[in-house]
Amino acid sequence: MNTKEKLKRYHDWLFKCSAYQMALNIIDIDKQTVAPSAGAAYRDERSAYLAGELFSLETDEEIVDLLKNLKDDPEVEADDRRAIELYYKKALDTVCIPKEEFVAFKKLCDESFDAWILAKSKADYSIFEPYLKRVIESQKKLYGYRSSDKSIYNQMLDDFEPGMDEEKYDAFFNALKERLVPLIGKVTNAKQIREDFLHQKFPIEDQKKFMDELLKYLHFDSSWGYQNESEHPFTSWTCENDCRTTTKYIESNVTSAILSTVHEVGHAYYEHNINPKYDGMILSEGVSSGMHESQSRLCENYLGRTLAFWKYNYTKLQSYFPKQLGDISLEDFYKAINISKPSFVRTEADELTYPLHVLIRYEIEKGLFNGTISTEGLDKTWNAKYKEYLGIDVPNDKLGILQDVHWSDGSFGYFPTYAMGTAFAAQYVHAMKKELDVDSLLENNKFNEVMDWLKKNIHTYGFRYEAPELMKMVTGEEFNVNYFLDYIEEKYTKLYQL
Amino acid sequence: MNTKEKLKRYHDWLFKCSAYQMALNIIDIDKQTVAPSAGAAYRDERSAYLAGELFSLETDEEIVDLLKNLKDDPEVEADDRRAIELYYKKALDTVCIPKEEFVAFKKLCDESFDAWILAKSKADYSIFEPYLKRVIESQKKLYGYRSSDKSIYNQMLDDFEPGMDEEKYDAFFNALKERLVPLIGKVTNAKQIREDFLHQKFPIEDQKKFMDELLKYLHFDSSWGYQNESEHPFTSWTCENDCRTTTKYIESNVTSAILSTVHEVGHAYYEHNINPKYDGMILSEGVSSGMHESQSRLCENYLGRTLAFWKYNYTKLQSYFPKQLGDISLEDFYKAINISKPSFVRTEADELTYPLHVLIRYEIEKGLFNGTISTEGLDKTWNAKYKEYLGIDVPNDKLGILQDVHWSDGSFGYFPTYAMGTAFAAQYVHAMKKELDVDSLLENNKFNEVMDWLKKNIHTYGFRYEAPELMKMVTGEEFNVNYFLDYIEEKYTKLYQL
Incomplete structure (x- = not known):
């Protein structure tokens, strides 16, 4: 031949x-x-x-x-x-x-x-x-x-994020802890922000009506995308023109489905925007889990939790929930959806405590694979770690060890990429903001133009380059965790007037 | 071996x-x-x-x-x-x-x-x-x-209903025409029944809420069944414990989605009730299209259009549409959902004119395969036949030739089984009523017990026997079209006081 x-x-x-x-x-x-x-x-x-x-x-x-x-x-x-x-x-x-x-x-x-x-x-x-x-x-x-001469867990880490291993992740999490733990301490001692109004009764039927509007704002077009519901939100696809996301509605939490939708739509855009010539081959998948999570977390946090995003969307949300939110100002709403507080569920956690949720899973995974932690009594191990890192008592397994789907299908080594992706996102956003007035676009119903920048600079390449290569192409630098730490420090210092 | x-x-x-x-x-x-x-x-x-x-x-x-x-x-x-x-x-x-x-x-x-x-x-x-x-x-x-020495269309007819061919279907449709056409004439000349209230604005959101209640009444259990929406309602399945139906909501027609749901749930019960030992093999499919349609049409017409069915369900329906139906009595509602009137859409047609809708498709299929009818101008052929048989002018292709999905995937020869199945159903119901007080069961929220009878006598066998064999096992007789004709004559004579 x-x-x-x-x-x-x-x-x-x-x-x-x-x-x-x-x-x-x-x-x-x-x-x-x-x-x-x-x-x-x-x-x-x-x-x-x-x-x-x-x-x-x-x-x-x-x-x-x-x-x-x-x-x-x-x-x-x-x-x-x-x-x-x-x-x-x-x-x-x-x-x-x-x-x-x-x-x-x-x-x-x-x-x-x-x-x-x-x-x-x-x-x-x-x-x-x-x-x-x-x-x-x-x-x-x-x-x-x-x-392979690597440990099994290191192989798993490498599968989800090529080039990563325990040593590098340990260093990464240590860097996070070093600046986040004191910051969390300061926030805990600061004047607390009101957020009780987010946890009233928000009928799911009305949440769904707002969701239809939100999906339009996100330009999540039904010709190439579809949203359903599932126990654990996820995104899947068959090709660039067929990207499915799911969400989950919680009656007592109006922002859970919203932010999880923005997150999953971030994944969907990544797949949708990959060069169609890669359809049906491995290059049509995102580079790595960390890169994929960088795009979903970018949408969720760096867009979905901003004041600019809500300047456009808040009056609409109020119109569906006049009793619950009619008297709450945009400013107060914005603060409330960014409040930092130890909580049970990772997918609903704020940006500041989120990495600790991931760290807990990472430590458990390491233990499960080096033999120091067993599945028997793992619920108690889980709860003890939540007490240790977040100072809270997990009330039941649903809000504890059973909250995430990942371990059920053996996806060990995935969790750390959530924290890594979140940090990648900060560096990408920093580069993006040099070229785009992101806030102005978000305020003016131009979410799609933000996506276009991501498409041109990141998404279109699919798996053509490795994550570190792409990071350098887009930002001109190696990955640097300080972009994330600076961002989060600035945001929470301002928010809590530290 | x-x-x-x-x-x-x-x-x-x-x-x-x-x-x-x-x-x-x-x-x-x-x-x-x-x-x-x-x-x-x-x-x-x-x-x-x-x-x-x-x-x-x-x-x-x-x-x-x-x-x-x-x-x-x-x-x-x-x-x-x-x-x-x-x-x-x-x-x-x-x-x-x-x-x-x-x-x-x-x-x-x-x-x-x-x-x-x-x-x-x-x-x-x-x-x-x-x-x-x-x-x-x-x-x-x-x-x-x-x-095969049979014509292509005869092979197709045989594929959907083993043993059937044009000659037999011609005889069947002639028998129908002989008694239905004069009956339709009498109904046309009788005092008309009021049904305008069925065609008000019925918000789809409220229709869906009633549907949730209806699915409970039908004992369509979410552990083995699921309903979605599609352009053309259908039923599909993977095994006895995984039967999917769809429906389609029309704002100006409150009974369309209801009756199509009862129809599709009839199909779903058939598959669900087949002996699980046949799962994954050909015996787990219904005997024939006619047999399948007999079960769906049985549910739709012989159960879903009865006074007994609505004695239980009507007040619930009223509760979702108090403005539209609050002043309409059960009796008037029952009459309205059974009114006979030439109409454009087969799936929404009444029991009396329904066979003519099928006959039109049967005649067109024959023509398409014997070369006397062409796809070019078929919309006009369609409209001419609706004028001839039902006396109405089809306003557009959506309400005309494009209304049904079947021809799009080449399912020619399927349509006649709708009329055949409807007639099968009359004979089955006649046998069932010797053993069951069907009306009393329907009135008392025991739809499942009607299904149990069908399970025991028909569904469980799947494709174990041919349709004529099964008909004889269940009713003790060969198929006899007069069961249907007697039923329909009696029903409409009474309804229109002919």
Whole structure:
């Protein structure tokens, strides 16, 4: 075969993989949003089979050889070569796993998700514990097949954020703690901000009406995007023109669904804006989890929590909740949605305490994989860490260990990327503000123009470059955690008049 | 291989097929309900590929041989043998088709559906016509590969309702016309019933609230069933515990979504109640389209349009629409939802004129396949037939030729089963009423007990028996159209005091 023939083979293979991947994504979206629970066992068994078919495609010996060969072929153009290198790396990590174990793990993850849903609805960790235990054991076994000299948890960290490991994350979290902990202390001792009005009864029906307006403001166009509801908000997609997000409404918390929507729409824009020539291949995925979270957290915090954002949207929100918010000024509303206070739920946490929520998960994950923490009694370990870091007593497992979906499907190593992404975002915003008057755009219903900047500078590249490379391209510098720390210090100093 | 080994092979094959079928069903449900339109091309190409993979499985030579061999193996127990016979028959009809043509047809059907959605939204048949033409040409070509001495349309009729052909349907429709046309004439000349109050403004939001109550009354349990919205209501499923229905709300018609929901929930119950041991195999599908429609039409008309049904539900409906229905008595509401009047849309038609809507489609289908009717100008042919049979002038293509989804994916031969199923239902209800006090159950919130009777006598068998066999098992007689004609004559004579 000459290069052209080889590339034809490669592109045929890519197309087949993308078909299975699409089916699995749609089945998963369906599962997490609307699929009737009693049919789960039937569906889970079959989607595991289909995942196995994709596994067979991805680990086909001839294909692995082809990838190995093509990645060093000088006739292959740069985009393809980059994708081929990534596929080859992925293949090496996968080909070592026995197929039946891979399929069994996929099935276990689906069952574990079902158990998590049930456990959360009953606020009972003991329902989920046996599944979590098996998921961890299986992950240890599957990662054990790789020929790597890194620890299993370091491999996991690297999978979600290439180049990262415990040592680097420890340094990162230490840098955060060093400046955040004293700041949190100051805020605790400062004059407190009123936010009781955010926790009145906000009928979900009216929240949904406001959401329709908000989605318009976000230019989240129904031709390429769709929002549903799920127990844990997420974003998924099949191609640039098919990006799905979900949200979750809470009657006693008017901003939860709003900010989670802005967050998820941030993920959706990233996928939507990737160069369509990458559709169906690995380059159409965001660079890394940290990069993905940088875009969602950027939207949630650096746009969605600003005064400018609410200058446009607040009167609309008031119009749906005149009794609850009619007497509350924009200024007071803005302050309230930024109040910093230790809380139970990560996805609803303020920007200042948020990294501590992530740190707790990171420490638990490290312990689960180095053997110092066990799934048995993990609810108590969780609660103890919340007491230690945030000084609060977790009242039940639903607000505690069962709040997040990630561990149910074995996504260990993902959590740290939330904090990392949040810090990436600060540096990107700093660069963006040199070129754009972001506040003016937000105030004037031009959210899309902010997205256009992100598209041009970040999104369009998809997975074409690694995260550090992209950071340098966009901001002219290496990643520097101080952009985040300066931002947060300035914001909270001003807010609490410290 | 001995029989046991062959059966193992067969069951492994069945499982694989069911996995692909499940994926295709979920992708299709997603497409028709929530998938963003701009992603259609990407998805359609890939679901056609997956349909091709299923095609390859179903037409695998070794499997066809295995099926041929097993169907005559006396050691195979009766249920398996029945399924194997059906699979073998299906394989013979499929194996003759070149795979690439099958895949191209699947893709064409998806594109044609997209074109139909667009055309309907613009009430413009010319957008849909080129697709319809290609779908018909492709169907002719694909059916042409079969070695059958029947005409193509007769093969299609037989596919949806085994044993039926044009001659039998002609006789059936003639029998209907003979007694319905004079009856319609009498109704036209009788004192008209008031129904203007059904066509006020009924906010969709409030319709949805009533729907939640109605679904509870129908015992449509969210653990095994789910309702969504779509342009054309439908029911789909992956297994007995995963049955999805859709509905469509119309602001100026309060009963449209209600009756279409009762109809679709009838389909869903059929699938839900099939013996779970048939899950994942052909026996888990209803016997035929006519049998399926018999169950949906039974629910819609013989239950949903009765006074007893509304004795329980009407005050609830009034409570959501006090302004619109507060002054309307139950009796007047009941009469209004049963009024017979020529109308444009089949799914909203009354029981008396409904068969004429079906007859029009049947006559057009015959013409499309015997060459006397062309897709060009078919909108005019359609309108002329509505003028001829129902005496009305179709105002636009949305209310005319574009109203139904069926032709977009090549389901020619399906329509007649709506009329046939409606007539089946009358005979089943006649048998059921010998054993059950249906009215009393409906009045007393025991819809589920009516479903239990259908489960025990009809649903549980799935595709275990052919439709005529089942009819005899349940009612002790061959199918007799007079059960339907007697019912309808009695109902409308009383309603209009003829």
